[in-house]
Amino acid sequence: MYYKQYGDTDMKVSAIGMGCMRYNDEDVKAGNLEKCAEVALYAHEKGINYFDTAPFYCDDKSEEITGIALSQLPRDSYYVSSKMNMGTVGGKATKEAYFERLHKTLSRLKVDYLDFYHLWCLLDLNSYERQRDALYGFFEEAKSQGLIRNIVFSSHMQGNELEKVVESDLFKGMLIGYNALNYRFRQTGIEAAYNKGMGVVVMNPLGGGLIPNNPETFRYLAEGTDLTVPQAALNFVASHKEITITLAGCTTKQHVDDACKAVENLVEKPASVIYNEYENKGVALNNLCTGCSYCKSCPVDIDIPKYMDAYNEKILGNNLMDRLKWHWGIPSSKAAECIACGQCESLCTQHLPIIERLKEVAAAK
Template sequence: MQYKEFGRTGHLVSRIGFGGMRLESPEDIDGMAEVVLHAFEQGINYFDTAPDYLDFQSELIFGRAIGEIKKQGKPFFISTKTMAADPDAVRRQCEASLERLGIDTIDFYHIWCLVKPEDLPARKKKGVLKIFQQLKEEGLIRHICVSTHLEHGRVAAMLEEGEDLFDSMLIGLNVQNSHLRLEGVRAAAAKNMAVVTMNTLGGGVLTDHSDRFQAVLRPGDRSILDAAIRFNLSIPEVTVALVGFRNKKDIDQVIDTVNRLQTLSQDEIHEISTAMASAYKDMCTQCGYCSDCPEGIPVVRLMESYNYGMLKGMDAARRHMQYHWNSPDIKALLADCTQCRLCEEQCTQHLPILERFEILKQE
């Protein structure tokens, strides 16, 4: 495993972080804790979770694993988050996360899910930055961090709003969207912040459709997984790339990739980023932020199916809804849509979801 200094914090962290959103059997807390422990034993020491991941099971799984990790006497780092917009709720969620994780201090606590430019100013106005500072002074958190899906210069503006309080930034970055996010990554690094990337594998889009992403392969890459990880870790400003591990096999595969890693040149990074900017830039990464539809419409399933349509034609998208999700009648599925656009407001890729609904409804 490779390690890198975590921005201005002085911590030495693994280049690969464990993303706690995709464990394959979250109801099996002991079994999934073994997966987390296996990652630690393979050299991964950065663990990222959140209260809502896996319906609150993720933090419990990590907490179970931490009980064993502590016995080994080696450094490890826990990252979690809150999207609470008022101080009292931030404190309650922080204390609840500490309890689920079984720790006294959260290493990296994130102001979570800043999707629109006005999100951080609105929370700041309500006192969220101040309560984060108080939690740090009380020793409940070690570092104030920020998690965002903003693009281009909007990231730099957000960081200025943060008054230099942020020690690290979590941002969605991969070969598919790097043309939208590299400017923001560099803005954070210019402030001596650590940069952690999520959606490193595009929410599985890259590996699930590897035949369509052959352009990112370079000599030495055995697979799209190799290429995607190498791309992120070759960006000098990136400290950690998160991977959403499902099982031990996933971990071993990624560890092997990192051990073989030969970094790309900056010219190669630019070449790949430019090529991907003109192809597949509008694909859903299935991050799940659009899941809270007030009418119960399964937006993520529909957008995942639309990805298939982009790659193989819309008939493939409809077949995927029918046979994979057992939803043959898309029109009926969307009958209750009020076009409130909440899903579009929450979309981290800023996709025209309602327009895609209409396309999916066509015969």
């Protein structure tokens, strides 16, 4: 296993972390939790020492399953993270409710403290400010009581927004979605976090299944290697010098082996070098939005990169509406407000026909 330093701390973490949201569905439903835990134990045996879980994952059983595995291991041989936001306390905005939630997580994980506790799922700067104002004081108190070691956040924000959160100096690390398809969205964010001495953990390195489900489109990632396309996609993320841990959601021991193989011969490079290498290949990304956000100043406030990201799904043969609804949480109807001023098209680094694509998005059902 390849290990990296977590930000400016003395923690050595595995380049691959176990994303504990993919335990076998049938086993979870059948109550075979020990069997699920065997995968986490196997991951630890293979050198993975970072386990990322949360309430509600796997029918709300992920923390319990992960706890079954971790309770069999020396406490100083792994790092465990979980998450909390207002949604996890059913809207009860009291300190008692927050501590109750945290103690439930600790008890399910069978640990006295969490190494990382995430202010969870910050969608944009407004949601960040709301959650920070409501919960950050509780996080600090929990830390002073020794219940959590590091305060971190998880987010779906774009690079420039991430930079603002990074600048706040409130967090030791961050968890973001990042992959070969959307890397432009978050480029400035990972560079800012790295320069601040923060750890950067990546979820969704396979683009929500988009990359393994479209192996021909993404074959260029594996060119010149002995890796499969999904392994190459993990390697793409893990090879960023700015990224500390790449989470792999593992259902089986084979998934663990596949993920470990992806970083066997890891060569770390700065993000800027990686972007040039991949974009010079010029392959599949030609007609895809790369999320660079150069088009962002729309006079009618259409969040163009998000709509174009959803249109990427259509190009790749997937469901545009699912992406809009479940990933971004924005309505297709907003796309119809485009007044065709052309400003975005003149700025688009990919020279995409944004106006035409927005019409298609608006008409999508």
